[in-house]
Amino acid sequence: MSDMKVKICGLSTEDTMEAALDAGADMVGLMFFPKSPRHVTLSQACRLADMARGKAEIVALTVNMDPDGLSRINELVKPDIFQLHGTEAPEACAAIKVMQGTKVMKAVPVAEKADLEQAHYYDIVADWLLFDAKPPPGSELPGGNGVSYDWTLLKDLDLQKPFMLSGGLDADNVREAIRQSGVTAVDVSSGVEREKGVKDADLIRAFVAAAKGV
Numbered sequence: 001m002s003d004m005k006v007k008i009c010g011l012s013t014e015d016t017m018e019a020a021l022d023a024g025a026d027m028v029g030l031m032f033f034p035k036s037p038r039h040v041t042l043s044q045a046c047r048l049a050d051m052a053r054g055k056a057e058i059v060a061l062t063v064n065m066d067p068d069g070l071s072r073i074n075e076l077v078k079p080d081i082f083q084l085h086g087t088e089a090p091e092a093c094a095a096i097k098v099m100q101g102t103k104v105m106k107a108v109p110v111a112e113k114a115d116l117e118q119a120h121y122y123d124i125v126a127d128w129l130l131f132d133a134k135p136p137p138g139s140e141l142p143g144g145n146g147v148s149y150d151w152t153l154l155k156d157l158d159l160q161k162p163f164m165l166s167g168g169l170d171a172d173n174v175r176e177a178i179r180q181s182g183v184t185a186v187d188v189s190s191g192v193e194r195e196k197g198v199k200d201a202d203l204i205r206a207f208v209a210a211a212k213g214v
């Protein structure tokens with residue numbers, strides 16, 4: 001049994017949710033950012049979350065969402081974790097955690113070593129940190145761009161909370177990313193898609209197997 005935690009993000013169909021759960025994904029992400037090609041409606045999200053409940057942690061990904069929007073997702077979808085992928089300040093993360101009564105995972109955008117500094121502020125308030133690549137100039141999406149960064153930046157990172165490596169991972173590079181970074185958790189979205197926004201069950205299975213080394 002591998003200790004590597006795997007999150008498959010941006011699932012939007014029942015067959016790919018089933019593939020992720022059967023493959024042993026530890027977390028499954030549902031996207032609530034309308035500009036994303038992986039965006040799901042609340043009713044789609046409820047169905048997908050019901051499939052995952054008790055099998056994997058349900059992660060609701062939002063970007064600078066207002067409290068009413070978060071509460072609506074929380075009431076209907078009942079996620080375990082809110083992934084905050086915008087410019088939410090540490091105080092906002094703390095408030096969301098208390099108000100929603102869920103865990104929070106804060107995304108920290110990385111391009112160079114100096115970008116890791118802000119992780120220390122979120123380390124105090126978040127349950128998880130997720131280091132994703134900074135979006136390329138002009139991108140409409142703050143994540144999910146299939147872009148990676150120097151994985152060695154995460155080596156020996158001294159944080160209290162668990163953290164994930166994200167950005168540009170796929171079944172072919174995830175082992176090397178784990179080796180270079182020393183992480184114990186990885187996250188993927190576009191690397192398990194056959195075209196933008198369309199997840200592929202075989203690619204999901206290959207990614208989970210590669211990440212977990214099975």
Ligand SMILES: O=C(O)c1ccccc1N[C@@H]1O[C@H](COP(=O)(O)O)[C@@H](O)[C@H]1O
Pocket residue numbers: 009010029031033036037038061063085132141142143144145146147166167168169187188189190191
């Ligand atoms: O996937 C998206 O569309 C997205 C939109 C807005 C914020 C975050 C998003 N995705 C997150 O980014 C990581 C990395 O994506 P990728 O593997 O490089 O495509 C993804 O796992 C999501 O957590």
